[in-house]
Amino acid sequence: MEAGTRLTVNGxxxxxxxVPETMLLDVLRGELGLKAARFGCGEGLCGACRVLxxxxxxxxxxxxxxxxxxxxxxxxxxxxxxDAPHPVQAALIAEQAAQCGYCISxxxxxxxxxxxxxxxxxxxxxxxxxxxNLCRCGAHNRILRAVRRAAAMRDRAA
Amino acid sequence: MSAEAVLPLGLRVTPQxxxxxxxxxxxxxxxxxxxxxxxxxxxxxxxQICADELDIAIERVRLRPADTAxxxxxxxxxxxxxxxxxxxxxxxxxxxxxxxxxxxxxxxLSVPQEALxxxxxxxxxxxxxxxxxxxxxxxxxxxxxxxPAVQPKAPGARTLTGRPVPRIDLAGKVFGxxxxxxxxxxxxxxxxxxxxxxxxxxxxESLDEAALAGLDGxxxxxxxxxxxxxxxxxxxxxxxxxxxxxxxxxxAGGFPLPDQHDLSPxxxxxxxxxxxxxxxxxxxxxxxxxxxxxRYLKPYLAHASIGPSCAIATWAEDGLRVLTHSQGIFNLxxxxxxxxxxxxxxxxxxxxxxxxxxxxxxxxxxxxxxxxxxxxxxxxxVRLRWSRADELARSPxxxxxxxxxxxxxxxxxxxxxxSHEIWSNGYVARPGRAGSPxxxxxxxxxxxxxxxxxxxxxLAGGGGAQRNAVPLYDFPAWRIAKNRLLTMPLxxxxxxxxxxxxxxxxxxxxMDEIAHEQGEDPLAFRLRHLSDERARTVLExxxxxxxxxxxxxxxxxxxxxxxxxxxxGAYCAVVAEIDLAAEPRATQLWIxxxxxxxxxxxxxxxxxxxxxxxxxxxxxxxxxxxxxxxVTSASWESYPILRFGEVPEVTVEIVPRLDLxxxxxxxxxxxxxAAALANAVHAALGVRVRQMPITRDRxxxxxx
Ligand code: FES
Ligand code: FES
Numbered sequence: 001m002e003a004g005t006r007l008t009v010n011g012x013x014x015x016x017x018x019v020p021e022t023m024l025l026d027v028l029r030g031e032l033g034l035k036a037a038r039f040g041c042g043e044g045l046c047g048a049c050r051v052l053x054x055x056x057x058x059x060x061x062x063x064x065x066x067x068x069x070x071x072x073x074x075x076x077x078x079x080x081x082x083d084a085p086h087p088v089q090a091a092l093i094a095e096q097a098a099q100c101g102y103c104i105s106x107x108x109x110x111x112x113x114x115x116x117x118x119x120x121x122x123x124x125x126x127x128x129x130x131x132x133n134l135c136r137c138g139a140h141n142r143i144l145r146a147v148r149r150a151a152a153m154r155d156r157a158a
Numbered sequence: 159m160s161a162e163a164v165l166p167l168g169l170r171v172t173p174q175x176x177x178x179x180x181x182x183x184x185x186x187x188x189x190x191x192x193x194x195x196x197x198x199x200x201x202x203x204x205x206q207i208c209a210d211e212l213d214i215a216i217e218r219v220r221l222r223p224a225d226t227a228x229x230x231x232x233x234x235x236x237x238x239x240x241x242x243x244x245x246x247x248x249x250x251x252x253x254x255x256x257x258x259x260x261x262x263x264x265x266x267l268s269v270p271q272e273a274l275x276x277x278x279x280x281x282x283x284x285x286x287x288x289x290x291x292x293x294x295x296x297x298x299x300x301x302x303x304x305x306p307a308v309q310p311k312a313p314g315a316r317t318l319t320g321r322p323v324p325r326i327d328l329a330g331k332v333f334g335x336x337x338x339x340x341x342x343x344x345x346x347x348x349x350x351x352x353x354x355x356x357x358x359x360x361x362x363e364s365l366d367e368a369a370l371a372g373l374d375g376x377x378x379x380x381x382x383x384x385x386x387x388x389x390x391x392x393x394x395x396x397x398x399x400x401x402x403x404x405x406x407x408x409x410a411g412g413f414p415l416p417d418q419h420d421l422s423p424x425x426x427x428x429x430x431x432x433x434x435x436x437x438x439x440x441x442x443x444x445x446x447x448x449x450x451x452x453r454y455l456k457p458y459l460a461h462a463s464i465g466p467s468c469a470i471a472t473w474a475e476d477g478l479r480v481l482t483h484s485q486g487i488f489n490l491x492x493x494x495x496x497x498x499x500x501x502x503x504x505x506x507x508x509x510x511x512x513x514x515x516x517x518x519x520x521x522x523x524x525x526x527x528x529x530x531x532x533x534x535x536x537x538x539x540v541r542l543r544w545s546r547a548d549e550l551a552r553s554p555x556x557x558x559x560x561x562x563x564x565x566x567x568x569x570x571x572x573x574x575x576x577s578h579e580i581w582s583n584g585y586v587a588r589p590g591r592a593g594s595p596x597x598x599x600x601x602x603x604x605x606x607x608x609x610x611x612x613x614x615x616x617l618a619g620g621g622g623a624q625r626n627a628v629p630l631y632d633f634p635a636w637r638i639a640k641n642r643l644l645t646m647p648l649x650x651x652x653x654x655x656x657x658x659x660x661x662x663x664x665x666x667x668x669m670d671e672i673a674h675e676q677g678e679d680p681l682a683f684r685l686r687h688l689s690d691e692r693a694r695t696v697l698e699x700x701x702x703x704x705x706x707x708x709x710x711x712x713x714x715x716x717x718x719x720x721x722x723x724x725x726x727g728a729y730c731a732v733v734a735e736i737d738l739a740a741e742p743r744a745t746q747l748w749i750x751x752x753x754x755x756x757x758x759x760x761x762x763x764x765x766x767x768x769x770x771x772x773x774x775x776x777x778x779x780x781x782x783x784x785x786x787x788x789v790t791s792a793s794w795e796s797y798p799i800l801r802f803g804e805v806p807e808v809t810v811e812i813v814p815r816l817d818l819x820x821x822x823x824x825x826x827x828x829x830x831x832a833a834a835l836a837n838a839v840h841a842a843l844g845v846r847v848r849q850m851p852i853t854r855d856r857x858x859x860x861x862x
Contacts, residue, residue: 018394026394035341036334040464040513041546045794048464076334085333092332096324096760099768100197100514101331102338102465130802134794136464137197137514138771140805142764 005069009034010078020066025049027065028075036076036105040134047133050106051075057113057132076105079112088112091150092143099137107133111147120151164306168192168247172230176300178251179208181259183295185279187212190222192232193244195327196485197514198824199761202325203241204248206758210318211252211310213276214291221326225508226491234486234588236518236652241757241820253310255300262298263289313755313816320816322760327511339468339483339510340543347470348377350531350542351400352387352599354552356788357412358647359609361602362386369406373399378534383604384409387531389540400545413647415784422455425560425581430641435617435624440635446569450675451562452668455849456660458648458782459556460797465513466549467520471528472539477504478532482525483512489590490522494529496595497607516654516772516824520544520553522589523598530599547792552598555782556653557583557612559623559660563668571676573687576636578627578665580657583643584612585622587651598649612650614642614657620724626658626829629665630722631687648782648789654769655828658723659776662829663836663850666719670837671846680718680837681706692752692813693722696731699750699811704733713739715842719833723826728753729813730826732770734806734834738842741854744774744806744835749827751810754818762823763810769824770808773831775800781851 004015009032018027023042028034028051037060040048044059051060052074060073080086085093088111098104107130114121114129121129126147135143165173172178172192180188189208195201205219222229232244260281264271267287274283279291313320330336355362362384370379370388375395380387386407390396416424470481478500484490487507495502512521528542544552559582566575587596587610596610614622621627624640653659673683681701688694697720701707710716715738720731729752737743747770756762779798783791791797832850839857840846847860 022394026397029341030393035337038338038465039340039543040466041794043546043793046464046546080333082329082333082335089332093324093329096322096328096764098197098325098328098331099199099764100464100511101328101336102463102513104331105334108332108334127802127805133802134464134799136462136772136799137516138768138775138805139764140771140800140802141767141808144802144805 005065007068007070008072010074016065018065020064022065023061024051024063024065024068024073025060028060034075034077038102038105047106047110048103050109050133052109052113055113055116057110076108079108086112087150087153088115088147091146091153095142095146095149097139097142097146099139103133103135107143111150114147115151115154119154165304166246166250167243168230168232169250169304171232173303175251175255175302175304177230178248179255180300181255181291181295183292185292186218186220187214188220188222189248190229191244191248192224192230193235194224194485194487194509195511196235196516198516198765199325199758200235200241200244201327202323203245203757203761205326206318206323207245207249208252210316211249212256212279214279216318216323218279223509224487225506226487227506231488234489236485241822245757245820249310250308251304254305254308257308258298258300259291259294262294319757320755320759323758325761338465339470339481339512340465342470342481342510344470344539347539347541348389348391348535349393349396350387350389350528350540351396352385352527352542353400353403353407354548355409355412357409358649358789360409360412363408363410366406369402370399373402380531380534382530383606384602385530385599387527389531389535412787415647415786417786418784421457421558422453422560425558425643429644430581431644432639432641435638435640436628436636438633438636440575443566443574444568447574448567449564450567450672451564452671452848454561454563454660454664454667456559456663457850458558459653459776459780460550460782460791461515461517461519461553461653462550462797462799463513463515463519466544466546467524467553468512468541468543469525469528470539470541471525471532473532473536477506478529479506480525480529481508481510482521483510484521484525485518486588486590489588490525493522493589493595493597494526497526497597497600498529517556518554518588518652520549523553526597526599550797551789551792554587554649554651557585557623557650559657561660561664563664565668565672567672567676571678573631573633573672574635576629576633578636578661579639579641580623580627580661581641581643582623582657583646583650584614585650585652585656586615587612587649609646611644611646614640621657623657625656625661625724626721627661628725630690630693630725632689633687648784654772655825658721658825659773659828659832662719662721663832666721666830666833667836667846667848670717670833670840674840679707684720692729693720695813696720696729696750696752699813700731700733700748703750703809703811704748706733710735713737713842714745715838715840717834717837717839717841719830719837721826721829728821728823728826730766730830732827732830732834734831734838736835736838736842738839742778742839742852742857743804744778746807747831747834749808749810750813751823751826752813752815753823754815754821756812757820759812762812765823766810766827767808770827770831771800771805773828774806774835777832777835777850777852779851
């Protein structure tokens with residue numbers, strides 16, 4: 001029996017029992033019951049499964065568990081809640097920036113990572129940061145507006 | 159007029175008020191619509207209407223997820239009909255309920271009903287008289303039929319509808335707390351996967367079952383003819399099992415596929431059912447009339463939802479229960495009953511939200527897959543999820559269309575005659591429409607059902623491939639014809655806007671060609687053929703917003719297009735600007751729409767904009783790829799869609815029409831966007847691309 005893999009998820013240290021080759025997305029959605037990161041393609045091509053690993057956005061669908069041993073994983077649940085929303089989440093709601101919403105949690109992750117490293121991004125930087133995220137419903141422009149709004153909100157808060 | 163004739167469709171089918179809503183003494187109203195949320199915001203629009211008629215806060219409205227056991231049968235959520243069908247039913251049911259509650263209050267308080275007023279469900283009258291909906295909830299029975307004579311509020315008295323209201327489902331999606339069907343856990347749930355061949359129609363020749371030996375968590379291997387799947391304790395195990403199955407299965411045969419790069423001759427050569435869509439007889443062309451003939455092509459398109467299709471099924475002692483993100487739960491139930499030889503009341507189909515695309519993706523097929531797997535493990539819920547490859551390559555496609563338009567242009571530059579002919583597979587293969595199922599796995603069973611060849615409803619029912627083939631222009635004569643293919647090597651079914659996308663692309667490209675050919679401004683040329691005031695208005699608004707005729711940046715071009723969706727729905731005009739420095743990139747769309755009464759204007763804008771962005775993706779990037787043997791566009795690399803870096807800016811103007819019936823907004827921008835982009839390419843380069851997608855290669859080919 002494996003000793004398990006230690007990592008931090010949304011600020012809490014824990015040990016995961018899945019075999020180390022298991023993909024992080026399966027661990028999050030399965031053993032850990034964190035369902036906001038979503039399966040879209042399993043190939044790192046759509047962004048629906050994005051989470052932060054030590055602050056960097058990665059596709060959890062093709063990130064094996066062993067590669068995040070000892071690291072800090074943040075899922076969309078860890079970024080904010082209805083009571084304490086992340087500025088990106090608050091802005092997405094303010095802009096009503098989704099249709100079916102399947103893509104949106106991965107977009108929250110990409111945008112949060114962008115604003116953490118670049119508080120006042122220009123339009124090209126926002127588009128580049130979100131380029132790994134696909135949306136079929138055409139909610140893009142509202143999402144772009146929301147990220148601009150989130151940046152402005154953070155500005156004011158700072 | 160008979161009394162029934164004035165009830166909205168939903169209430170005609172399900173007249174009992176208590177099937178639509180109920181009042182809870184705890185202080186809320188439960189609304190039970192048969193239409194489902196597919197990302198279009200219907201639940202919010204219905205809650206708005208309900209709260210408005212009842213004079214309650216929108217927060218008091220709870221939406222009951224649709225299921226076939228209790229919800230009104232409202233058919234399929236499609237065709238932009240949700241607000242007009244369901245919304246008007248909810249409006250009338252709520253208005254009648256309000257009247258019943260007030261009548262009861264008046265009786266109990268012994269005052270005339272007119273003396274009472276309502277605020278957020280609290281009823282007050284002269285002096286200190288007071289009661290509330292919640293107190294009266296148990297005293298008023300809603301087990302009674304809808305009354306067509308009930309008068310809903312006058313438009314001016316509505317306080318919620320017509321105003322932007324935040325989507326009731328959106329925050330939960332942003333926080334990841336509102337579950338999609340993929341996230342639901344049921345007690346004892348196990349996980350299924352299905353293996354499909356790459357070649358449509360291939361049969362399972364052999365299976366080396368030894369390949370599954372020792373697979374952790376395997377509960378059942380399910381094989382029924384060429385349907386092949388497995389059930390495991392966990393999703394990870396099921397995925398591992400699927401990979402093993404893929405190496406163990408040998409497939410044979412299958413349908414020969416057409417040449418992807420030369421679709422028109424194939425479409426025009428297949429056996430087909432020919433029909434006349436519409437005929438307008440006019441005078442014979444006068445001498446001096448010129449004749450122009452042009453051919454257009456729309457490729458096969460994939461629905462390409464971001465989340466693969468998913469379903470949960472349980473075979474219990476009392477029958478089959480299925481959770482699905484299908485757009486038509488009753489229709490799905492009908493097909494499941496056919497496949498399993500069960501009575502419909504032995505099956506309950508419930509709705510749970512899935513990933514959107516606004517068309518008939520794999521949702522229904524996945525539901526049958528899950529039911530077939532669940533039959534092997536009675537009593538245990540099975541969640542089945544498709545692979546990305548199956549979602550892109552095995553969901554029904556939007557049909558390829560070849561369209562030929564011939565126009566007779568008189569010496570006065572007016573169109574004197576018009577013919578439009580379509581060669582296409584049908585656009586509708588949704589379940590529940592025929593005596594034979596339309597679900598993918600049903601064709602692969604040991605005792606297979608015949609391949610269901612997609613159909614086209616008549617124009618009066620919205621049409622299929624012929625949707626929007628009849629021009630809205632004042633042409634004196636036309637002949638509109640359609641050839642529906644009777645073979646279907648690539649399975650097709652309803653994609654957002656159905657044939658309207660291809661037909662409007664063709665008509666509006668042709669209008670542009672004729673205008674340019676005679677040196678006329680395309681806007682003026684259209685207006686000269688258009689007497690419908692609402693049509694003229696959207697064209698003029700879109701043109702004004704885009705400063706039509708003004709300067710355009712170097713290397714860019716602007717095009718214009720218009721349609722009235724289904725010729726009876728929303729009016730939409732689009733001006734598109736395209737940049738041709740590298741791959742064609744849409745930079746901006748100016749859209750003007752008239753959707754009649756806009757229940758939630760922000761929701762309408764969201765739908766129009768989303769539709770236009772999706773149509774931009776279809777027009778500039780998308781095409782199902784295949785060899786003669788298999789569909790090869792099975793990943794996001796081989797089926798790219800528009801990305802954040804490529805999305806145009808979009809402005810939407812909604813022409814206010816509070817006094818006119820709502821027309822639905824979801825699909826009206828698809829066709830005009832395509833043609834406006836094609837016309838923009840011509841404006842920039844003088845080159846006509848008559849085949850989508852409009853890529854750099856296609857532009858170069860068209861130059862030669
Ligand atoms: S599911 Fe991970 S990128 Fe698509
Ligand atoms: S909102 Fe549906 S995929 Fe983005």
